[in-house]
Amino acid sequence: MIVGQEVTAAMRLQDLYYGNIIPCQHDVRKDSDYAKQSLELLKMCDTLEKRLSTDDKKLLNDITDMQGMLSETMAAESYIQGFRDCAELIIDVMFGSSENLK
Structure with missing residues (x-):
């Protein structure tokens, strides 16, 4: 049984898995x-x-809408890349090798 803070962490992982966490929102x-x-x-x-x-108002609105979509896409891509960088770091720490250590 999961209790306390573990419930919150498990729910956050479930939300992440099912795409319910959107970094831009x-x-x-x-x-x-x-x-x-x-x-x-x-x-x-x-x-x-x-x-x-x-x-001209329509054009301005189209430009600002597109800028918003670009910003949201960049934020989402950066969020994803952050997870990839973290996973790579974890793998290196867990399974990486060193010339100085066995």
């Missing part, structure tokens, strides 16, 4: 630098949109 603290910069970006986009024609 974490809550952000409202007072963080990220939240402040995000709000500033939104304000700048709103200011720019007021100056643009309907076609």
Whole structure:
């Protein structure tokens, strides 16, 4: 039987296995630098949109949507690569060889 912290760890591993953990979808603290910069970006986009024609607004929205998708893809790829790097390090520590040690 799994109890206490082991339950939480097992559930996190299960969530990871089934793809329920998405690295780009974490809550952000409202007072963080990220939240402040995000709000500033939104304000700048709103200011720019007021100056643009309907076609230009659509283009700006398409550009910002694509930038968001690229950022999310890069974050996910970096997350995956981090796991690969960690697994490689663990394998090297467990099974690696050294010229100085038996």
